[in-house]
Amino acid sequence: xxxxxxxxxxxxxxxxxxxxxxxxxxxxxxxxxxxxxxxxxxxxxxxxxxxxxxxxxxxxxxxxxxxxxxx
Numbered sequence: 173x174x175x176x177x178x179x180x181x182x183x184x185x186x187x188x189x190x191x192x193x194x195x196x197x198x199x200x201x202x203x204x205x206x207x208x209x210x211x212x213x214x215x216x217x218x219x220x221x222x223x224x225x226x227x228x229x230x231x232x233x234x235x236x237x238x239x240x241x242x243x
Contacts, residue, residue, distance in 0.1 A: 177202075 179187070191198045222229070236242050 187198050187201060190196075190201060230238075
């Protein structure tokens with residue numbers, strides 16, 4: 173899949189510098205950024221959505237009790 177994004181000049185400059193200094197493509201670093209951070213973004217934004225919907229949440233203590241993990 174091909175994507176197109178807009179970044180400000182500072183980000184573009186930093187990305188160009190990194191690519192030039194390491195002999196890797198800008199696309200390589202953009203892929204790495206997405207791959208390495210997508211899980212965290214999903215966790216954050218899906219949790220935010222769940223909070224907005226007032227879904228039931230559980231404390232760690234409640235989960236441990238339910239799964240009988242208390243030591």
